[in-house]
Amino acid sequence: MREWYHIFAKNTGLSLYIWIIFCILPFYFIFRSTSTLEIAFGVIATLLFFAIFWLTYNEKGPRIYIGLSLEFAINIVMTVLFGYVYFALFIAFYVGIIRSKAGFISMYVIHLVTTIGAMVIRFIDNYTLFLNHLPFMIMTVLGVILIPIGKRNRIQTEALEGELKIAHQRIEELAIVNERHRIARDLHDTLGQKLSMVGLKSELASKLIDKDPDKARKELADIQNTSRHALKEVREMISNMKHVSLEEELQMVENILNMSDINSEINMNVDVKDTPVLIDNILSMCLRESVNNVIKHSKAVNCSIDLTETKSDIMLKVSDDGKTEDMTFIYGNGLAGMKERLSFINGEFQAVNAYDGFEINIAVPKVLKEIEEG
Numbered sequence: 001m002r003e004w005y006h007i008f009a010k011n012t013g014l015s016l017y018i019w020i021i022f023c024i025l026p027f028y029f030i031f032r033s034t035s036t037l038e039i040a041f042g043v044i045a046t047l048l049f050f051a052i053f054w055l056t057y058n059e060k061g062p063r064i065y066i067g068l069s070l071e072f073a074i075n076i077v078m079t080v081l082f083g084y085v086y087f088a089l090f091i092a093f094y095v096g097i098i099r100s101k102a103g104f105i106s107m108y109v110i111h112l113v114t115t116i117g118a119m120v121i122r123f124i125d126n127y128t129l130f131l132n133h134l135p136f137m138i139m140t141v142l143g144v145i146l147i148p149i150g151k152r153n154r155i156q157t158e159a160l161e162g163e164l165k166i167a168h169q170r171i172e173e174l175a176i177v178n179e180r181h182r183i184a185r186d187l188h189d190t191l192g193q194k195l196s197m198v199g200l201k202s203e204l205a206s207k208l209i210d211k212d213p214d215k216a217r218k219e220l221a222d223i224q225n226t227s228r229h230a231l232k233e234v235r236e237m238i239s240n241m242k243h244v245s246l247e248e249e250l251q252m253v254e255n256i257l258n259m260s261d262i263n264s265e266i267n268m269n270v271d272v273k274d275t276p277v278l279i280d281n282i283l284s285m286c287l288r289e290s291v292n293n294v295i296k297h298s299k300a301v302n303c304s305i306d307l308t309e310t311k312s313d314i315m316l317k318v319s320d321d322g323k324t325e326d327m328t329f330i331y332g333n334g335l336a337g338m339k340e341r342l343s344f345i346n347g348e349f350q351a352v353n354a355y356d357g358f359e360i361n362i363a364v365p366k367v368l369k370e371i372e373e374g
Contacts, residue, residue, distance in 0.1 A: 022090070023050060029084045042082055049074045049087060053094065060099075068094060068107055072114050079118035080125070085140045088115045092144050096151025108148050115144050172278055175344045194230040198223050249284040250305070253291040257303050260295045262320075268307045270314055279364050282345060283316055286338045290318040290360045293335065298322025298358055312366055319359040338362075 030042035049071060056067030071094065075087040088111070095111055098104040119137055201219045208216035250266060257264040287305070294303050300322030308315045339349045348363040 022086070025086060026078070026084055029082050038081065042078070045074050045078060049090075053090060064098065065103070065107070072110065076114055076118045079115070080121050083122055083126070085115065085119060085137055088140050089143045089147065092147035093151055096148040097155065098152075104148070104152060111148075112144055116141065171345055175278060175282075178341070178344055194226050197226055201226070246280050246284045246287070249287050250307070253287060253305070256291060256295065262294065262300055263302045265302070265304045267305070270307050270309045278345065279314065282341050282347070283314065283362070283364060285341060286362055287316060287318065289335065289338050294318065294320045294322065294358075300357065309366070313363045314366060316362040316364075317359065319357060321357040323357075
């Protein structure tokens with residue numbers, strides 16, 4: 001159901017009340033005329049202009065060009081007869097919503113030429129009135145030049161922001177799906193084999209309980225140990241799944257490095273408190289896995305962690321002075337999982353085995369952060 005204010009154009013970039021004032025102004029110029037015929041013609045032309053504007057604004061296809069053509073004609077007539085050039089500003093908003101590049105350029109040029117042409121005709125007919133309104137006419141010409149371009153850019157920006165928001169939502173969905181798959185894999189790897197072993201040993205113990213009680217007791221003891229070990233692994237996995245912020249993770253890895261007799265140096269030039277949860281989680285997991293590899297495989301004495309940011313990315317670098325003879329372990333030990341997680345947010349991963357140590361470089365785009373703030 002339409003309300004009264006629906007007669008005014010939507011998505012103009014102006015407040016509804018300012019737009020209402022714009023719509024009332026033409027009548028001020030019309031009623032200044034001394035001729036009743038001119039007043040009647042001006043009122044009819046103005047109402048026709050707004051009717052066309054209301055019916056065809058934000059339309060697609062031929063209707064928008066038909067509407068613009070009629071409004072070009074009304075604008076020329078109103079400028080020549082009444083010196084009212086401000087319909088050109090309405091049309092400028094109209095031109096700015098044309099999506100086709102060729103259509104936009106064509107209507108933009110036609111509008112600019114017809115507006116200036118009508119002003120020149122009015123100047124020739126009554127140059128005194130023209131000179132009195134010269135500042136307003138200059139502002140109108142500037143509006144005709146700038147408003148369509150600004151409106152078009154605004155529409156394109158809004159469309160891009162909408163696409164980025166959808167992409168952000170899709171990334172979060174993929175991250176959730178990926179995390180579910182990872183949990184499923186971890187559960188399978190953690191419990192699958194051990195539960196199979198428990199089943200086999202239980203079956204064997206039931207067969208040996210009468211024939212060889214000592215061996216049956218040994219099998220039951222194995223079942224008990226296997227069950228305890230599986231329970232411990234499940235608890236560790238659940239503990240790892242709990243969210244730990246990047247700031248907390250930095251403190252944890254620093255303590256772990258110090259307990260491992262590895263000198264740590266942490267440089268942080270990012271306000272991690274403003275980091276989105278998705279990026280925070282992924283960077284925390286990547287940092288944890290990188291430091292684990294330093295402790296387990298590098299035999300390093302020193303480890304440096306640098307967290308910085310550029311205009312477009314958050315950068316994480318973990319480097320050590322350990323000696324690694326080959327690169328075959330890079331895609332084992334969880335580093336493949338790091339690369340997989342980063343791929344869901346268009347992050348970049350690089351592992352470098354340099355002469356003086358090993359280095360992991362991670363770059364995460366800040367697009368998700370900008371969207372959330374917006």
